[in-house]
Amino acid sequence: MKTTLCYLEQEDCYLMMHRIKKKDDINEGKWIGLGGKFIGNESPEDCLLREIKEEINVELLEYVLRGVITFINQNNYTETMYLYNATKFLGDVDLNCSEGELAWVCKDSLMNLPIWEGDKYFLEKLIKGEPFFTMKLCYNGDKLIEAYCNDEKIK
Template identity: 50%
Template sequence: MLLTTLCYIENADSYLMLHRIKKKADVNKDKWIGIGGKFEKGESPEDCLLREAREETGLTLTDYRLRGVLTFICDPWESECIFLYTATGYEGKLTDCPEGTLEWIRKDEIHKLNLWEGDKIFFKLLNENYPVFSLKLVYENGDQLTEAVLDGRKLKIADYTK
C-alpha cells in the first residue's frame, strides 16, 4: 500500500486546487485534487507534506493540521493510505506545478469540479470541522464509488455526494 499526503491550502473562502492534466499514466488524470504525493524513504507524514508543498507550489507551509486518514482503493491502481491535511499558513510565492494547473477555487464552488466522488464526502467533513477521521473509499470501474466507511461505519453515499 502506498503512503501519501494530500493537502488543501486555505486562503479566506478558497482552497488551492490542482487540476491534474500533465501526467499521462495518472489515477487522478483530469481530476481536481489538493497537493501532495508519495512518501520518500525515512519521511514522516509531515516531512512528506512539507516537501510536496514546496515542490508542487513553491510555498512553505507554516500552519497545518492533520484532518483525517483516507484509505483509497481503486482497481487496477495500488491502494493508498493518505494523510489528509489542511493548511492555513504559508510563506513564499506560488509557482507553476509540474503535475497540473494550480488555481484558487471558492469552497462553495468546489462541488462543480471534476472530483472523485469520495472527495465530496471529506469536503463535507472538513467544512463541518469534523474531528480527525478515518475514511475508507472503494471504487470500481475506474471512478465509481461503491463503498464509503467513516470511522468504521458504512455510509449511505448519496447523503454525502449530492
C-alpha cells in the same frame, strides 16, 4: 502506498490542482489538493512539507492532520492518504506546476468541479471544520462502490 494530500486555505478558498499535464495520471482530468507519495523513511509531515515545497515553492507554517483516508480499488491497489489542511504559509504560491493547472477555488464551488466521488465526502468534512476522522473509500475502477467514515457506512 502512502501519500499526503493538503488543502491550502485562503479567503474561503482552497488551492486546487486540475490534473491535466502529467502522462498516465490516475487523477487525469480531476481537481485535487496538493501532495504526493512518501519517499524513503519519510513521516507524513516530512512528505507533506517536501511535496508542498516542490509543487508551489512555499513553506507551510500552520497545518493540521484532519484525517486518514484508505483507498481500496478492486484492481489490487491500496493507498493510505494523510489528509491535511493548511492555513498559513511563507512565500508566494508559484502557480506554475508541472503536474497541472493551479487555481484558488471557493469552497462553495468545489462540488461542481470534476472530482473523485469519494473526495466529496472528505471535502465536506474539511469545509464544515469537523474533527479528525478516518475514512475508507472502495472503488471499482473510477466508480465508488462503498464508503465508510469512522467505521460507519456512508455509501
